[in-house]
Amino acid sequence: MASSNDSIQKTIIVALSLCLVCSVFVAAAAVGLKPIQNANKDLDRKRNILSAANMLDPSKSVDEIFSSVEARIVNLQTGAFATQAELQAAGIDPVAYDQKAAAKNPQLSVALSGENDPAGIKRRANFSSVYLVKANNALDKIIVPVHGYGLWSTMYGFIALQNDFNTVIGFGFYDQGETPGLGGEVDNPNWKALWQGKLVYDEQGDAVIRLAKGGVDSSDPQAAHKIDGLSGATLTSRGVTHLVQYWLGEEGFGPFLAKLRSEGVQ
Template sequence: MASSNDSIKKTIIVALSLCLVCSIFVAAAAVGLKPIQNTNKDLDRKRNILSAAGMLESGKSVDEIFETVETRIVNLQTGAFATEEEMKEAGINVATFNQQAAAKDPNLSIALKAEEDPASIKRRANFSAVYLVKSGDTIERIILPVHGYGLWSTMYGFMALQSDFNTVLGFGFYDQAETPGLGGEVDNPNWKALWKDKKVYNDEGEAVIQLAKGGVDSSDPKAMYKVDGLSGATLTSRGVTHLVQYWLGKDGFGPFLSQLRSEGVQ
């Protein structure tokens, strides 16, 4: 009996020792790989920004191309570029600013009521990074981060606009978990290509760009504001419409883009 007890005790000790050793190795690997993970995450962000703007080039690295992109912080409460004082007060570093994290911080975001939240984001950060491609002092392209809820997931993407701040240059999602073959078609290059040259704002300055159920009728006088909906994915299509109208509208980048159009860039 004693021998049996010793055997069980030894087995438990060995098992616990192995667990401890494995956990140490796993923790060490996680810490050691963290810088690489962060580098890859940043590279992926840059690649998606450049992809939305149609700037990826064969033979050039992402970092090399991204050197032509200027990152700025926008104060969504004022509709203007954030001042140094505002960023200092908010503790914002342009290079490391994380809008998703800021949206969860009550000090850096606002809670949205249901009637204010068509994109179902619940909280909106007070500041956002935007990405500018300039020629001298003139903005040739601007890339804006957008997100909102589809059927199953929050979809995160970038929309690029031409220098009139109204015509879509490119649009795509980099993070979504919609139904493959249905809502997941937001990743389809053919569908993303349909956004190019569409208009965001009508003559009254309202963000009216939307997905059209059943496809766009070319004879429709409002066809310039419409993109083919996703077949069999009504809720995802509705989510895309809501999120682009929200972020390009009066509670998102609308006031900022309107200021750029009327006053130019400083």
């Protein structure tokens, strides 16, 4: 009987020791790989930003191209670049700012509902990153993040505008879970190419860019503001329209872009 008990105790001790050793190795691996994971995450972010602006060049590294991009933080409540005092008061590190996390923090975001939330995001962060591309010491293009709900998922992407802050250079999602072959066609390069040259705002300054069900009629006076809708994906198409109009409208980057248009980059 004692021998049997000893055997059980030894088995338990061996199992616990093995678990302890494995947990130490897993923890060490996680800590050791963290810098690599963060570097890969940052590289992917840069690649997505450059892709939206059609700036990727296979002959150059992502970091080399991104050296011409300046990241800034915008206060969406004031429509201006955030001041150092505002960032300090909010406890925001501009380099490490995580807009997704900020949107979940009631201290750093505002709640949205009903007509105030056409993009279905529920909360909007008070501050947002934007990316400025300069050429010959002058602003050449600007890239802003956008997100909103489609049919099955929240779609995250970037839209790039020329320095008239109205003409689209490029647009694309880097994270979406829409139906492959239908709403998932938001990743189709041919569809994304249709955005280039489209206009966001009408003569009154309203964000009217939208997806057109059944395709764009070239004779339509509003054709410059329309992109072909996604065939068989009405709800995803509607979601794309809502999120782009929201983020480039009065509750998103609209006031900020209007300020840049009239005052330039400060």
